[in-house]
Amino acid sequence: AYAILRIPRLGVVAPVAQGVGKRGVLDKGYIGHYPQTAQPGQAGNFAVAGHRNTHGEPFRYINRLRSGDEVRVETREAVYLYVVDKGLARTAPRDTGVIANVPRSIVRPSAGYSEPGYYLTLTTCTPEYSSTYRLVVWGKLKSMRPR
Template sequence: MVLAGVLMLGYVGWQMWGTNYVSERKQRDAVETLERTWREAPAPDDASGSQDGRGAAEPASVPLGDASALIRIPRFGDDYVMPVFEGVADDVLAQGFGHFDTSAGPGEKGNYALAAHRVTHGEPLRDMPSLRPGDEVLVETRDMRYTYVLDTDPNDLVVTFRDVWVVDPAPVNPAGGVEPADEPRLITLTTCAELFHTDNRMIAFGHLVSAEEKTGAAS
């Protein structure tokens, strides 16, 4: 029983602290690698093939599990930056944000839907409850910077993991209540509703307010 207790404490310790240490290193490496790749790899000449019409590589052209964007949330501090990977499998979410690959890409019409852990694995959305309407979510791709503004308070919408309507192209709350703004280009953030294991998800909706080319020219 003592051994079992020690093993259990070790497992809890690994989940709470060990995974954070490992994931934070991977997240920093992923951010640096993506930024270096963007600097060194020129954009393709054919905008119709792998770009979204605004100059940014479409997530659809990025393989599942690979990084496609960077996300910054000023509310979380000036040094907060996280990689966004394609897909939402467990191994993907262990590295940073995951992009629901069937949802819209950054800046596209529809719903750019993202998920991330609230505890363990770097805790990208640990402070999700502190977000408020009007807070910015900044998404950077190879050639573009997108600014989204949140429209809803994440504390006002908690759903079960079965409520997949939140990642629909134009989410409609079947129970009424909190929904996204009536805007063509949306963003959805989703994470665990509580700090420990839960089947419920905390949701925040926002919409795109600007898109700017990295060269400084407005799109």
């Protein structure tokens, strides 16, 4: 793990590791960082995945997040505060647009953003106990505090 992700509203505190492989990352209870996406606090999209059920289920209740909720990402260098502002209740697993540098659904183009920025994307499977679709929550960087 190289970071800790905290979602105060949900009581989530979980380690973040590089990669989104099931065996080496997600099934060990980590939140996985999509390798091709930005790092915390960098311009672009810091996109992560987590299990909704089993293996620590860090993203079990991300469907309950609302606009204005905070997500903190803590690294050795800094604490990054993101604020939730959008979501996509259901999209196809192949919808890679949701983790793009400027996150925007390719399945539902009205969902997402249209301009470069500093984004956070949380992804998990939906409905619960299924991997049929993906649930997506987006946020924007509000602040960064060096350690």
